[in-house]
Amino acid sequence: MDEYNRFVDWDKMDVTVQSQDAKELTCTEFQELKQLARQGYWAKNHSLRAKAYHKLISNIPCRTVTPDANVYRDIVVKIVGKRNSSSLPLPEFVDNSLVPTYCLNAEGIGAVRKIIVCIANQFPDISFCPALPSVIALLLHYSKDEAECFEQVCRILACNDPSKRLIDQTFLAFESSCMTFGDLVNKYCQAAHKLMVAVSEDVLEVYSDWQRWLFGELPLVYVARVFDVFLVEGYKVLYRVALALLKFFRKVRAGQPMESDSVQQDIRAFVRDIAKSVSPERLLEKAFAIRLLSRKEIQLLQMANEKALQRKGITVKQKRQNVHLAVHAENFKSEIVSVKEMRDIWSWIPERFALCQPLLLFTTLEHGCSLSRFYSHSEGHEPTLLLIKTTAKEVCGAYLSTDWSERRRGGSKLSFFGTGECFVFRLQPEVERYEWVIIKHPELATTGSEPENHASRASSSLSSSSVTSDASCRLSPFLSARHFNLPSKTASMFMAGSSECIIIGGGDGQALYLDADLNHGRTSHCNTFNNQPLCSESFQISVLEVWGFRD
Secondary structure: OOOOOOOOOOOOOOOOHHOOOOOOOOOOOHHHHHHHHHHOOOOOHHHHHHHHHHHHHHHOOOOOOOOHHHHHHHHHHHHHHHOOOHHOOOOOOOOOOOOOOOOOOHHHHHHHHHHHHHHHHHHHHHHOOOHHHHHHHHOOOOOHHHHHHHHHHHHOOOEOOOOOOOOOOOOHHHHHHHHHHHHHHHOOOOOHHHHHHOOOOOOHHHHHHHHHHHHHHHHHHHHHHHHHHHEEEEEEHHHHHHHHHHHHHHHOOOOOOOOOOOHHHHHHHHHHHHOOOHHHHHHHHHHOOOOOOHHHHHHHHHHHHHHHHHHHHOOOOOOOOHHHOOOOOOOOOOOOOOOOHHHHHOOOOOOHHHHEEEEEEHHHHHOOHHHHHHHHHHOOOEEEEEEEEOOOOOEEEEEEOHHHHHHHHHOOOEEEEEEOOOOEEEOOOOEEOOOHHHHHHHHHHHHHOOOOOOHHHHHHHHHHHOOOOOHHOOOOOHHHHHHOOOOOOHHHEEEEEEEEEEEEEEOEEEEEEOOOOOOOEEOOOOOOOOOOOOOOOOEEEEEEEEEEOOO
């Protein structure tokens, strides 16, 4: 341990958890390293963790010219000079208020600032990297000197493997990661998301804190355990742990009063004091218990969100748009939902579309009850939002990810299409969102009965055509047959339309069925949704609206 204790204040460290048992790290296979990292094989031995970090970081593929320890020794005197390191001004790309000490001694605290300044000199393309101080402070624990730490951080920053995302270095990458986290919360932490929507005026603002939870608030012991796995498995580990933190926060705070202006601070305080309720092992166990969350899904979401931000011209740091302001009260008018209800719906949709404003495309009050006019006004828009108010004052609807023109792919036959981002919801008599259960619970795809042959053929044909589409252009990351292990016959069935009817559902039966005159509809239970009624089994439509998304 002696060669790695230069920057550590051992009086602040819990040395009781450290083991002096001699261990070696001899494995090189990914699966074995993955298992050892998750088990915490090197977590209780300071020297072994240092060696593990050196080995893992040295294997990161980097740019040909990557600054090393010798570069640091050459530039540090020129850049820092005789100035007091504790008062060194930090570059704008880091948050000066978030420079953790992580049980470092005075020399270590000063070293963090010196290394940051030298990295700014060698990486002029970094424009936003709030996680950097935390990474440096952590790696100083496991470095013999400043130069060695500098080299390790540089290798992480200079990673040139496109499939291995490590640390965000631009505002565009950071902001899209916040949107991606919001998408993942919406899908994998519905109870926590529901709580955030209820107590926060801006859920995106809450979720933009997700990296701060990990690289700012989380105690050292927890950060190190997360970093162990992160160096082996990459960026998706960070999402998993942040989702787990939010799940635990909801569990611990369930039933306790919270105010919208304090929820961000409440979560930060919970993460700082997480040792009171959750151990590092339990946190990681919860993180890796989240099913179906894949690197591919994260990459597609990240790509789609970056594209949406670029289209909006949001590429540099600026005041974040409040998601609720996308639904402007003065410009919004619906005969079915209020501004508040529309804002609630907006909190459910994918983050990249939450940047847009709602645009009324079709309403039966103005355009009449014609299915052909429904199609003509809705086609060319992707996604769309369907709202229905029944004569019994029930209000339900659906978020539909795919252009209605896709229905023509099946020719004259009724064809199903859509992606796993589709969902239906109910607002009256009470609020409820229903996910596509065939994706959330993939076992239903194999145990359930097959749908009718014509729907199967159409769905299979559409799924195969979706595989060749450019997901980055269409902004539809959940091409389910391709990215989830689901059979093509049941994987791409949510929307269907013909000249005679509209069906929203699919699988073993229809969930929502609308007649051609758009006056009547009915619902049925099937494997596609949770076993709760969307609205009355048979209903008469009072008003139907279709909304698009305007940049």
